[in-house]
Amino acid sequence: MPREVRERQMVDAAVEVFARRGYRTASMDEIAELAGASKPLVYLYLNSKEDLFSACIRREAEALIAAVRAAADPAAPADRRLWHGLRGFFAHTAAHPDGWAVLYCQARSHGEPFALEVAALRQRLVDVVTQLIADTARDGGCVKPLPGEEVSGLAHALVGAAESLAGWSNARTGSGGPGHSDREAAETLMNLAWAGLENLANGRRWAPARP
Incomplete structure (x- = not known):
């Protein structure tokens, strides 16, 4: 899957989780699961939870x-x-x-x-x-x-x-x-x-x- 598509899926999932859980309690595990990706891949593409939230x-x-x-x-x-x-x-x-x-x-x-x-x-x-x-x-x-x-x-x-x-x-x-x-x-x-x-x-x- 092209990286830009995968990143869009990750950000889609992150927006949903951050909106529901809040930044502090949102879990990168939950975001990765919702995006259908591994947590290491989320970190590889988007660096950190802070960078993902900024994105x-x-x-x-x-x-x-x-x-x-x-x-x-x-x-x-x-x-x-x-x-x-x-x-x-x-x-x-x-x-x-x-x-x-x-x-x-x-x-x-x-x-x-x-x-x-x-x-x-x-x-x-x-x-x-x-x-x-x-x-x-x-x-x-x-x-x-x-x-x-x-x-x-x-x-x-x-x-x-x-x-x-x-x-x-x-x-x-x-x-x-x-x-x-x-x-x-x-x-x-x-x-x-x-x-x-x-x-x-x-x-x-x-x-x-x-x-």
Whole structure:
């Protein structure tokens, strides 16, 4: 069997085991058995448990970024790009719950170097969403250009909300609850974002009431 195929099987198995067991308690024996390979072969190809976990993080991160970018059609109007980008995010996280669990739950909780790789993924998502928000505000006829810092802050908030909503929905689905479909999750967040962007575009800013 070609090495790249065998490695893909090993990473597939590792994602499933790490998602279910967690990094600390995941067993290389279980990963090897699930992959249909010997443990020495897993070590030969992927060096160590730490390197294998890093390979899982990198692969799942690249797949998520690719899904969001592929969904956000650059030829569509800006608001549709934002909508489709959100759909792509939630569709991917719903279809790959183990991969999302590795990224969102496991990698963040075990310090460096894993948390740094997830932070890099998050920044790439923020960069994509920052551009989408700026384009949406501009194409929506914003009466005054939004400051760059505000757009960046909105993008961080939107990505954080998307991460939280995906985690909540996947947890409910995994426990037998109704969960949210990817469309429902995207609509929930799009309505929140769109209402805010529409107000900003028309100069209607919220401010605390004066005493």
